[in-house]
Amino acid sequence: MSGGSVGEDEKPDFSERFRQDFETLLKWRRDVRRFRTDPLPTGLLDHLLHLADLAPSVGNSQPWRVVIVESPDKRSEVTACFEAENETAANTYDDNKAALYRQLKLSGLKEAPVHLAVFSDEDPAQGHGLGRMTMPETLAYSTVSMIHTFWLAARAEGVGVGWVSILDPAAVSEILQVDESWRLVAYLCVGFPEEEHIDPELERVRWQSRSPLETRLFRR
Amino acid sequence: MSGGSVGEDEKPDFSERFRQDFETLLKWRRDVRRFRTDPLPTGLLDHLLHLADLAPSVGNSQPWRVVIVESPDKRSEVTACFEAENETAANTYDDNKAALYRQLKLSGLKEAPVHLAVFSDEDPAQGHGLGRMTMPETLAYSTVSMIHTFWLAARAEGVGVGWVSILDPAAVSEILQVDESWRLVAYLCVGFPEEEHIDPELERVRWQSRSPLETRLFRR
Numbered sequence: 560m561s562g563g564s565v566g567e568d569e570k571p572d573f574s575e576r577f578r579q580d581f582e583t584l585l586k587w588r589r590d591v592r593r594f595r596t597d598p599l600p601t602g603l604l605d606h607l608l609h610l611a612d613l614a615p616s617v618g619n620s621q622p623w624r625v626v627i628v629e630s631p632d633k634r635s636e637v638t639a640c641f642e643a644e645n646e647t648a649a650n651t652y653d654d655n656k657a658a659l660y661r662q663l664k665l666s667g668l669k670e671a672p673v674h675l676a677v678f679s680d681e682d683p684a685q686g687h688g689l690g691r692m693t694m695p696e697t698l699a700y701s702t703v704s705m706i707h708t709f710w711l712a713a714r715a716e717g718v719g720v721g722w723v724s725i726l727d728p729a730a731v732s733e734i735l736q737v738d739e740s741w742r743l744v745a746y747l748c749v750g751f752p753e754e755e756h757i758d759p760e761l762e763r764v765r766w767q768s769r770s771p772l773e774t775r776l777f778r779r
Numbered sequence: 780m781s782g783g784s785v786g787e788d789e790k791p792d793f794s795e796r797f798r799q800d801f802e803t804l805l806k807w808r809r810d811v812r813r814f815r816t817d818p819l820p821t822g823l824l825d826h827l828l829h830l831a832d833l834a835p836s837v838g839n840s841q842p843w844r845v846v847i848v849e850s851p852d853k854r855s856e857v858t859a860c861f862e863a864e865n866e867t868a869a870n871t872y873d874d875n876k877a878a879l880y881r882q883l884k885l886s887g888l889k890e891a892p893v894h895l896a897v898f899s900d901e902d903p904a905q906g907h908g909l910g911r912m913t914m915p916e917t918l919a920y921s922t923v924s925m926i927h928t929f930w931l932a933a934r935a936e937g938v939g940v941g942w943v944s945i946l947d948p949a950a951v952s953e954i955l956q957v958d959e960s961w962r963l964v965a966y967l968c969v970g971f972p973e974e975e976h977i978d979p980e981l982e983r984v985r986w987q988s989r990s991p992l993e994t995r996l997f998r999r
Contacts, residue, residue: 570975577800580791582830587791619986624995626997644912693948697944707835716798724910769841776828776847778849
């Protein structure tokens with residue numbers, strides 16, 4: 560958009576400046592585990608969820624189901640679930656790696672002011688089944704696109720997101736008493752980050768660096 | 780970023796203008812099925828893939844494996860696979876819906892100048908297994924984040940992306956002769972769109988409209 564902002568019915572033409580800033584957003588996104596405890600400004604979570612709802616979905620099914628977890632008891636139960644699974648995971652590594660694993664901070668569940676459990680409906684009426692007959696997992700993939708949209712929109716507001724996957728999905732569904740047709744896709748911690756980085760924490764602590772894209776590209 | 784562009788080591792502070800343009804990007808993204816046949820400018824595909832490679836991944840595993848499908852024979856085989864599965868899908872609807880289904884244009888496989896088959900490695904060494912013990916599907920979810928990043932970055936350049944999911948994943952893996960540990964996540968058509976819209980085609984043809992976010996939000 561070279562001139563002013565683009566209207567609803569005007570085909571957008573994004574500027575080089577926008578593309579540069581978008582690249583900066585991608586580079587600084589990060590999975591955040593160190594949160595400040597202060598709440599988000601009023602209305603911001605709702606705004607971010609509305610932006611995330613613009614994500615693509617198979618057959619326009621919009622299968623994401625977002626549970627805002629406010630109950631301190633339920634948050635504690637989810638945190639206990641994480642701690643148990645995290646200890647189990649630590650025990651699968653041999654000595655040196657296990658010691659490093661135990662030093663990692665892998666969730667901000669105790670500090671983050673907002674907890675979101677994001678589920679995917681495995682058989683939504685919306686969409687009339689289009690596009691998911693041979694690959695039903697595209698429903699969960701649609702929900703991932705929604706989560707990723709939320710993540711980027713949050714970061715553009717200075718808000719951090721951390722995706723906690725070290726959880727037993729069945730236990731989380733039981734704690735939150737959700738519909739049986741919902742599959743847990745992610746448990747998100749959301750809040751202002753304590754610190755910001757252009758490199759992943761797993762790189763800084765020497766757990767795992769990124770590798771060159773060329774190793775992941777193939778031609779046929 | 781209120782002033783100039785942000786450097787590599789300077790914490791970014793995104794502007795209101797950037798956030799408005801990002802919202803416009805989300806609103807105009809679209810799943811494209813009507814492509815012009817002219818190629819992308821030299822270097823643009825490579826640039827977009829490098830941006831997509833900045834996507835989040837479980838344990839920093841970067842499990843995505845991208846196959847650029849250039850062979851006309853292999854493209855034809857994939858297109859035939861789509862056509863067969865699409866006819867099977869059409870036959871599952873009753874008369875009125877089947878007639879509407881058959882009018883839908885659900886892929887741009889014959890016109891799009893770029894075909895990408897995106898797979899996810901189900902057991903990558905990178906990441907040392909971190910974060911995926913209880914939810915191994917987070918590998919495929921990481922690959923979806925990469926695809927969604929590519930999609931947004933492409934649209935910011937005026938390039939359209941269409942996600943084809945009406946395919947037999949095993950058949951595509953066989954056509955492209957990929958590693959057995961790879962799972963097909965998406966087959967993407969990429970190119971300049973013939974037309975641009977702020978609303979999904981499935982809404983315009985009255986297959987499925989979007990519904991209010993509030994129906995997907997819950998509190999516990």
